[in-house]
Amino acid sequence: xxxxxNLLAASIIASLCMAGTVLxxxxxxxxxxxxxxxxxxxxTELSTVVVTGIRDSEAEALNLKQEAxxxxxxVTAEDIGKLPAKNVADTLQRLPGVNISSSSxxxxxxxxxxxxxLRGTNPSMTQTLVNGHTVGTGDWFVLSQVQTVGRSVSxxxxxxEIVSQVVVHKTSEANIVEGGSAGSVDIITRRPLExxxxxxxxxxxxxxxxxxxxxxxxQFSGLFNWKNNDNTFGILGQxxxxxxxxxxxxxxxxxxxxxxxxxxLAGKYAPELLGTTLFTQKRERKGGVIDIEFKPxxxxxxxxxxxxxxxxxxxxxxxYMIWTSKFVNTATPTPGYVVNKNGVVSQANYDPVPGDNTxxxxxxxxxxxGASSQxxxxxxxxxxxxxxxxxIKGQAGTTEGRGDSPNQxxxxxxxxxGGGAGWAxxxxxxxxxxxxGSDNSSLASSGFQPSTGWIFGDQDIHVKDKEHWGQLDGxxxxxxxxxxxxxFGVRYADHTRENKTDIGQGPLNGLGVxxxxxxxxxxYPGHFGDGLGATFPSNIWYYTPGQLAAIDAAKANRDPxxxxxxxxxxxxxxxxxxxxxxxxxxxxxxxxxxxxRYVRTEEDINYNSTNPDVYTVAGPFAGSxxxxxxxxxxxxxxxxxxxxxxxxxSFTDELxxxxxxxxxxxxxxxxxxxxxxxxxxxxxxxxxxNPQLKPIISTNFDAALEWYFAPRGLLSFGVYKMxxxxxxxxxxxxxxxxxxxxxxxxxxxxxxxxLVSVPVNVDGSVKGAELNYIQPIGENFGVSTNYTLSDGxxxxxxxxxxxxxxxxxxxxxxxxNKVFNARVSYxxxxxxFAGVSRTDNFYQRGIGNLALSMGYSLTDNVSLSFDAMNLxxxxxxxxxxxxVYGKQPYAFYDNGRQYYVNVRFKF
Numbered sequence: 027x028x029x030x031x032n033l034l035a036a037s038i039i040a041s042l043c044m045a046g047t048v049l050x051x052x053x054x055x056x057x058x059x060x061x062x063x064x065x066x067x068x069x070t071e072l073s074t075v076v077v078t079g080i081r082d083s084e085a086e087a088l089n090l091k092q093e094a095x096x097x098x099x100x101v102t103a104e105d106i107g108k109l110p111a112k113n114v115a116d117t118l119q120r121l122p123g124v125n126i127s128s129s130s131x132x133x134x135x136x137x138x139x140x141x142x143x144l145r146g147t148n149p150s151m152t153q154t155l156v157n158g159h160t161v162g163t164g165d166w167f168v169l170s171q172v173q174t175v176g177r178s179v180s181x182x183x184x185x186x187e188i189v190s191q192v193v194v195h196k197t198s199e200a201n202i203v204e205g206g207s208a209g210s211v212d213i214i215t216r217r218p219l220e221x222x223x224x225x226x227x228x229x230x231x232x233x234x235x236x237x238x239x240x241x242x243x244x245q246f247s248g249l250f251n252w253k254n255n256d257n258t259f260g261i262l263g264q265x266x267x268x269x270x271x272x273x274x275x276x277x278x279x280x281x282x283x284x285x286x287x288x289x290x291l292a293g294k295y296a297p298e299l300l301g302t303t304l305f306t307q308k309r310e311r312k313g314g315v316i317d318i319e320f321k322p323x324x325x326x327x328x329x330x331x332x333x334x335x336x337x338x339x340x341x342x343x344x345x346y347m348i349w350t351s352k353f354v355n356t357a358t359p360t361p362g363y364v365v366n367k368n369g370v371v372s373q374a375n376y377d378p379v380p381g382d383n384t385x386x387x388x389x390x391x392x393x394x395x396g397a398s399s400q401x402x403x404x405x406x407x408x409x410x411x412x413x414x415x416x417x418i419k420g421q422a423g424t425t426e427g428r429g430d431s432p433n434q435x436x437x438x439x440x441x442x443x444g445g446g447a448g449w450a451x452x453x454x455x456x457x458x459x460x461x462x463g464s465d466n467s468s469l470a471s472s473g474f475q476p477s478t479g480w481i482f483g484d485q486d487i488h489v490k491d492k493e494h495w496g497q498l499d500g501x502x503x504x505x506x507x508x509x510x511x512x513x514f515g516v517r518y519a520d521h522t523r524e525n526k527t528d529i530g531q532g533p534l535n536g537l538g539v540x541x542x543x544x545x546x547x548x549x550y551p552g553h554f555g556d557g558l559g560a561t562f563p564s565n566i567w568y569y570t571p572g573q574l575a576a577i578d579a580a581k582a583n584r585d586p587x588x589x590x591x592x593x594x595x596x597x598x599x600x601x602x603x604x605x606x607x608x609x610x611x612x613x614x615x616x617x618x619x620x621x622x623r624y625v626r627t628e629e630d631i632n633y634n635s636t637n638p639d640v641y642t643v644a645g646p647f648a649g650s651x652x653x654x655x656x657x658x659x660x661x662x663x664x665x666x667x668x669x670x671x672x673x674x675x676s677f678t679d680e681l682x683x684x685x686x687x688x689x690x691x692x693x694x695x696x697x698x699x700x701x702x703x704x705x706x707x708x709x710x711x712x713x714x715x716n717p718q719l720k721p722i723i724s725t726n727f728d729a730a731l732e733w734y735f736a737p738r739g740l741l742s743f744g745v746y747k748m749x750x751x752x753x754x755x756x757x758x759x760x761x762x763x764x765x766x767x768x769x770x771x772x773x774x775x776x777x778x779x780x781l782v783s784v785p786v787n788v789d790g791s792v793k794g795a796e797l798n799y800i801q802p803i804g805e806n807f808g809v810s811t812n813y814t815l816s817d818g819x820x821x822x823x824x825x826x827x828x829x830x831x832x833x834x835x836x837x838x839x840x841x842x843n844k845v846f847n848a849r850v851s852y853x854x855x856x857x858x859f860a861g862v863s864r865t866d867n868f869y870q871r872g873i874g875n876l877a878l879s880m881g882y883s884l885t886d887n888v889s890l891s892f893d894a895m896n897l898x899x900x901x902x903x904x905x906x907x908x909x910v911y912g913k914q915p916y917a918f919y920d921n922g923r924q925y926y927v928n929v930r931f932k933f
Contacts, residue, residue, distance in 0.1 A: 153206030218260025
């Protein structure tokens with residue numbers, strides 16, 4: 027089944043030269059039907075020509091869903107335009123079986139949806155495509171660049187304005203690019219020759235107000251399309267720009283729960299690094315789309331498409347923490363402390379000891395100027411209707427994502443404020459009440475101790491996620507036959523994820539004394555914590571990002587040799603070859619497809635380790651303060667046959683039944699393979715990788731019954747099951763590493779044992795059911811609701827599956843007439859396993875979100891829109907779970923509300 031890369035590339039080039047291109051994923055692929063179905067093609071064209079409102083778009087989406095052979099969910103352009111949605115993920119969360127998250131690593135959640143997952147799995151198991159091809163992605167957060175590097179796409183780079191249609195594939199077909207064990211999301215962009223008019227111009231100008239930072243920022247999007255009178259040549263240009271201020275008020279237990287070894291509480295556990303956190307960020311997203319479409323003859327179409335999106339994401343995080351481990355084993359709590367049933371000190375107060383200068387607190391200020399993420403692609407597609415029955419298509423393209431962290435300006439200091447420290451827990455649903463001193467408004471009153479602090483943080487990080495690919499597809503149609511067509515094709519892709527540089531800064535000749543530092547400071551906003559419902563230290567001082575940059579310029583060691591962090595340098599290259607054959611069948615009341623996709627993957631994994639292992643190929647690399655490193659290389663090749671079958675039976679014109687079975691594959695996350703090690707010297711914990719991981723193979727079964735009782739009405743019920751082989755989970759191991767902070771203090775190398783969480787293969791399963799109800803009410807009203815039940819676990823110890831919410835529910839209602847429309851939506855997902863923090867599992871508790879959108883047409887060409895996000899001001903709540911101390915609070919975040927007002931013009 028293997029084939030030559032050169033031969034494949036030559037075939038694709040020849041096809042493009044002979045034939046050219048249309049959409050990489052045309053109506054036949056979108057709906058799962060073959061090209062012989064004219065109604066499917068007509069429905070696809072309708073999405074950009076006729077649809078003008080909520081009702082029309084809902085009717086079109088249901089028409090496409092009903093026509094599809096496979097099980098899909100579809101959202102059209104007008105749906106996105108009329109829903110409270112600022113990126114594609116915002117809209118998809120309202121579909122049955124879809125979950126979203128607002129972060130990709132352990133950075134906590136934000137006010138914008140960022141990742142998409144299907145049917146109770148983690149986002150890496152959902153393949154995101156654009157026009158049928160993969161898209162490189164980037165992440166602005168440093169941990170997502172070097173420590174938790176997944177395969178999911180950042181939807182914060184994909185604004186809703188670029189979309190013509192989004193197709194969620196819940197069941198697989200052989201002609202869909204592999205990678206989504208749980209399913210695929212295909213984002214279809216607009217094409218020039220689809221527009222009805224010769225000239226089309228659209229623009230949206232407005233602003234967004236975020237209530238926590240109390241700032242209003244501008245927004246713009248514009249589209250211009252031209253095509254000639256013959257409908258043979260067209261050019262589309264689109265641009266978007268958005269600037270947004272974020273503030274997130276929070277509380278975090280950064281160090282987890284540590285054992286107390288002395289005193290009256292010996293043998294109990296206490297929260298370590300219990301912090302009051304203020305995160306602010308300025309996001310600026312800009313980019314655009316250009317598409318050139320040409321039909322030199324009636325049977326040949328060429329299309330050149332390019333996309334670029336970049337988000338600048340300067341951010342600043344402040345965390346004022348109780349440094350429990352510094353005093354809990356030597357100081358005695360005042361009477362009245364409480365120990366809960368799990369052995370955790372849930373309430374305690376420690377008064378300062380006269381004459382003791384031990385820091386009761388530690389304060390982190392971390393500014394990341396220049397943080398950014400970006401995504402871009404360039405594709406050339408071609409389609410040639412060689413005969414009335416044979417269509418040949420080709421596609422060649424390149425895509426690249428980037429994540430950059432050029433600087434981290436950091437200051438970590440001890441604090442010893444008068445008044446001591448204390449905390450009181452109120453269960454998993456509420457933050458701790460916390461006090462750390464009585465006055466935290468200045469350096470002097472907080473007991474500023476730079477000598478007990480640190481400068482840390484990786485920078486000069488520039489991660490690339492790139493792929494070059496080519497594919498050749500064909501379809502042979504048959505007349506008057508149950509076998510309506512045969513689809514076949516080959517694909518080659520060369521994908522690389524790598525980070526080449528990383529400077530792990532440290533202190534330069536100590537941090538000095540308080541008089542070395544600026545005395546003029548800023549303070550937390552007066553409203554800080556109002557939405558969290560607990561007592562916090564107030565009016566906390568901080569340095570501006572500019573002040574931090576000046577301090578680090580003078581006191582940080584950023585030597586490119588001595589501080590080069592080899593542990594975060596990695597490269598994963600994958601060469602993927604695929605071939606498929608799919609047969610499409612059509613009967614009087616039924617349709618079906620069956621096929622197989624054969625995939626061969628060659629992995630070349632490079633990482634660095636502090637000790638030589640069986641994969642070491644070079645080193646040692648001396649001169650780094652982080653220790654002596656060796657380059658390790660691991661090569662792995664595997665081949666998988668992925669069969670799939672879909673069957674649809676139309677009992678009547680309104681009642682449809684579906685059955686599907688398939689085998690699908692997801693390759694392990696890049697960080698799971700690359701072996702990068704991240705350590706915390708305060709808690710002696712960390713995370714690492716495992717290059718020997720196998721791909722996740724899922725055997726899937728799906729059944730659904732759909733009743734289309736009205737043009738805009740649907741009642742459906744479905745069940746599904748996924749048997750997961752070699753699912754990636756995490757397990758702790760003890761390893762020796764150099765302790766950077768202890769080594770600096772001792773003046774010599776100090777090694778300690780760290781408990782490191784590493785990925786391992788286990789088996790598991792997910793099963794569930796989906797209920798979907800869409801009801802038009804009269805001419806102008808409508809409601810929709812859906813409910814998804816998902817039960818996922820690993821076979822070993824019945825452990826959790828990352829991202830698995832047992833219950834997801836959506837309900838929305840709308841009104842629309844010729845001049846006014848309004849839609850209110852509520853989305854809820856129950857708690858889920860969110861990942862591993864050091865060695866503890868952490869979970870996000872259930873959360874509901876209320877959103878509103880309204881629009882008013884001033885004229886046929888001008889309209890107003892208003893969107894409100896997070897109207898109920900939901901608080902993101904997390905907890906940890908461990909065998910030794912059960913469930914304990916972990917983090918709480920309040921992002922406030924966001925309001926968007928826009929004026930839209932159409933010409």
